[in-house]
Amino acid sequence: MRTETTVADIRLLIMPLPEFAMLPFGGFLDKLRFTADEADYSRQRYCTWRILGLETGSIKSSSGIAIQVQTTTAEINYADFDYLVVFGGRNAQATQALAPRYKNILRKAVGHGVKLVCIDNACFLLAACGLLTGHKVALHWRHEAEFRASFPRIEVVSGQMYCFDGERISCAGGMAAIDLAIEMLARACGRSRALKGLADMLVDEARSSSHELRSLDIEAATSRHTGRAIALMRSLLSTSKTIDELAGMVGISRRQLDRQFLSEHGMTAKNYWNELRLQHVQWRLLNSAHSIAVIADEAGIADVSYLGKIFRKRFGMSPAQCRKASPGMPSDL
Known part of the structure; x- marks a missing residue:
């Protein structure tokens, strides 16, 4: 004892x-x-x-x-x-x-x-x-x-x-x-x-370090290839990788990848990746004080003026206007 x-x-x-x-x-x-x-x-x-x-x-x-x-x-x-x-x-x-x-x-x-x-x-x-x-x-x-x-x-x-x-x-x-x-x-x-105590915590089981989240976006409802592609898109967000290269990493052709994205998400793989980038930019504007240039670089968008153009088209406001909507975030960009 x-x-x-x-x-x-x-x-x-x-x-x-x-x-x-x-x-x-x-x-x-x-x-x-x-x-x-x-x-x-x-x-x-x-x-x-x-x-x-x-x-x-x-x-x-x-x-x-x-x-x-x-x-x-x-x-x-x-x-x-x-x-x-x-x-x-x-x-x-x-x-x-x-x-x-x-x-x-x-x-x-x-x-x-x-x-x-x-x-x-x-x-x-x-x-x-x-x-x-x-x-x-x-x-x-x-x-x-x-x-x-x-x-x-x-x-x-x-x-x-x-x-x-x-x-x-x-x-x-x-x-x-x-x-x-x-x-x-x-x-x-x-x-x-x-x-010990997992049942008291209402936890079913211990998850391994490589456990894949079913709740992450809508990947649980996607096929194996599109799910893998989306995971790669997120991890390669800041890179200059092309959709052709991404398709090769997944193990299918660009045409097959686009066909699956159109079927499951209603848009091409390229458009889906662009949407991921813009969603990242929006989240970072609302949750950090980094400059637009830094955030654009994180999202793999080299031209800040181009980012402003596509951001306004997607969200109906400029990046600066978006940041002003977040309490406590500086508006001087």
Whole structure:
């Protein structure tokens, strides 16, 4: 029988960044709670954790709910922990800008042998601190193009919910944080204990890192070839790849690919890819402060004036007018 003084199988520092998302944070933490105890008393026996912050007080999430800091970076002994789990903020650009404040903290943890885990947009912070160099990273599909543009030398693994790569672990966020927690706990505490509590969380099963989301757009209703093509379109958004090249990667001819897209989506493959690009531009205008030139580059559109023309035709307004519709986003482009 394990005593209260026995060292836990896995010890984690949990560090939410300003404007962190509650969904991955709550899911990850609750999975730890179920595994930590024999019953459901939330006792930290098999795994332990502390909420880490730069200073005492609380950290506000993107939903406005604040989480109380349990220990500060000035107080912590990193040698007492195995992992530092960082939950990213809502805005990737703002999260990346935190690098000067967090760089020394993260490097100190690494110096003590602590493995770094970045969840959601926290990968932008670790990359800006130079801590993902030589590592692969999994991140939310909405931010892949932005990350590739900002850190072109870091390999992004598309279509994965989480990625273990040596001393660095990354996760796309959302409900995938639960799956990541299960895998981390399985490696430390065993599969049986890691799966404990899933029924209480109303989770059917643990999903693998390569699990394909059926809810992603309308790909679940597409054929194998169009589904694969759409996934490639998203991961190759910023490139100069042609539809002919894309068809070759899928393994069919350009004519066959267009025929399937017309049948399933009512438009050619080229028009579908253009729509994906414009949807990306619109989302980035509403959710970041990057310039139109930067966003256009992410979407593989070299001419900003051309982007303005096709954007207005599609959405009935200019990119600048679109950005003005988003509270808190600068209108000076």
